[in-house]
Amino acid sequence: MMLLIFAAFFAVLGIVCILIPFHIGMTGICLLLLAAVLAALWLLKRKNAPKVWGRILIALTALSMTVIFGAMAAIIVQGRDDVMPEKAPQFVVVLGAQIHGDQPSLTLKKRLDRAYEYLTEHPEASAFVSGGQGPDEQQTEASVMSAYLTARGIDPSRIVEETEASDTRENLLFSAELAKERGIDTGSVLIITSDFHMPRAKYIAGKLGMTPYGLTSDTWPWILKVNYQLREVFAFVKAWWKAR
Template sequence: MKTRRTLIKAIGIFSLILLLYFASLHIKIREHTNVKAPNHADYIIILGARVKGEVPSLALQYRIDTAADYLKANKESIAIASGGQGAGEEISEAEAIKRGLIARGINRNRILLEDHSTDTVENIKFSKKLTPNNLQTGLLVTNDFHLYRAKSIAKDQGLDLEGLPAKTPAVAIPKSYGREYLAITKYYLVKFFQD
């Protein structure tokens, strides 16, 4: 009986620690979503997300729309569309972003394509190589839940980027945040063992 009570107590304590940990992650994520992006950035990096055939997922469409609005208001900024071609995608995520921006009236001459990356780390790493040396200030465009981790990865790559948060589709919020908690945990663990 005592062993069982001890086990239940241990499970309860572990569950509480886990709950507090995920709550702290949620606070960090939210801190990076309620910020106003500065105007006149030299460049913006639009991170890819799933494409269904040739059609951007709703999450990616929100990123495209947010980027297009910014580029219309800041006519000197250039865009780096980032994302390779995954399973079930007939075009790269970068190409889908480019097409979406052009459809929203952005001149193709303002759009650079990074179409080889397979994850957020590669998005930023490969986009950095495309960034002209004379450009200083940059923004990351991604859905709000993803911004904290994306900015942290950018900092690891030597880029001090502000964020330009796009909405997260309401239907995807539980799944997106749940996956992001795990992705941030993986990021922390990889960083810990690399240091």
């Protein structure tokens, strides 16, 4: 009976995570899967099924959780700032994220604050802000990013907007095309993005023939960081599959 109670608890919690507008849907999906496993174990026990089936289900669940948590740990380790080379990359890209009207989301604001710090410390540097317009957005992410940095005092001439990208690969690819048009070397790239996003962004940049370096922004609150890390595990697998 306890198995069924826990299954119901995780199912309700998963549905709540999916329905509330806090972008933790991936956590909700995983909770629903866990609820399904517990319900299946309860059903096997109720039907007096051979114990081996329950053991197989538990083993597969434990293996899956080990792989996922291991991948999340790798994302944490890899989502740190890189040591910059003696000659900093000329090509600097700030990756977009969700906007609210004409304002950046908290995640995007933290990326932009990190970009502002870098541009302030390196007055000779320019940055490509990359992000198109999503279906629920009133303008491009790049335009909001540019306006935010300009409002903080960065000269508009140091900011290049890339407004067509709809995913991380396009962010980097389209920004590189704009950089080449301006005579900027794209052999190496400094990527500014969130800690959870950095490993995949660097992987994609490498597949595009660039040597990537990263400056990361922190993610808050912690529940969002955990959810995004979980989502990135599956997004990384998708990126790997597409790059084969």
